[in-house]
Amino acid sequence: MKKAVLAVIAILLITAAFLFLKEYFLLKKIESVLKDASSGNTAQAQTKNQENLEENLSSIKKEIPLFVYGVKQNGNTISARVHFAKFKSTVERSPEILRSWGHLGWKVLEDIPALCIKNLGERTPFSPLGVRPGECIIEINGETINQPMRNLGIWLTLQNRKNLHIVTLRAGKRVEYFLRKG
Numbered sequence: 001m002k003k004a005v006l007a008v009i010a011i012l013l014i015t016a017a018f019l020f021l022k023e024y025f026l027l028k029k030i031e032s033v034l035k036d037a038s039s040g041n042t043a044q045a046q047t048k049n050q051e052n053l054e055e056n057l058s059s060i061k062k063e064i065p066l067f068v069y070g071v072k073q074n075g076n077t078i079s080a081r082v083h084f085a086k087f088k089s090t091v092e093r094s095p096e097i098l099r100s101w102g103h104l105g106w107k108v109l110e111d112i113p114a115l116c117i118k119n120l121g122e123r124t125p126f127s128p129l130g131v132r133p134g135e136c137i138i139e140i141n142g143e144t145i146n147q148p149m150r151n152l153g154i155w156l157t158l159q160n161r162k163n164l165h166i167v168t169l170r171a172g173k174r175v176e177y178f179l180r181k182g
Helices: 002-038 042-067 084-093 097-101 148-156
Strands: 068-074 077-082 102-109 112-120 136-140 163-170 173-181
Touching (some): 042 084, 084 097
8 A cells, every 4th residue: 555655655755846847847938038138139039940930930929819808997996807718828839929919027116016017919818908118027826926836836837827827016006907717
C-alpha cells in the first residue's frame, strides 16, 4: 500500500514539475516579447518573428471580438463577460500577438506601483471595454500589481477563473472592471 501511495505522489510531483516548467518557459517568452516591444527593438523583434506572427495573426484577429462581450458601463464601473480560457490559449499559442495589442510600462503613481498602457493597437481584446492609452492598472483582485507571485497565480489559473476585478487609474480617476467568465 505504501508503495502505491508513493508512486502516485511521485507521478503527481513529476506532472506538477512539467506543468510548472511549461508555464515558466511560456512566461519567459511573453517577457521577451514585452521587453522587445518596450525597449524600442520593436521593428527588429517584429522582423525576427514576422513569419510566425503573420501566420498566427490572421486566425487570431478573427477571435479577438469573441474574448469580451456583454459590456455594460455605469459611470466608472465597467462589467463584461470574458472568455478567459480562450484569451490565455491565444496568448500561449502566439505570444507575439501581444505586440499588436499595445505596450505596457511600469510607473509609480502617488507611491502606488502601476502597470500603464503606453499605447493600444487598433483592434485589441480590450477595445470593447473602452480601455485607453494612459490608463494604469493598480490592482487585480484587491492586490497591488507589483506582487509577481500573485500575478503569476492569476495567469496560471486564468482559464479556470470565474471572475477578475481590475482597478485602474484613468486621468486621475479610479475605473473598475468587473470581468466574469463568459
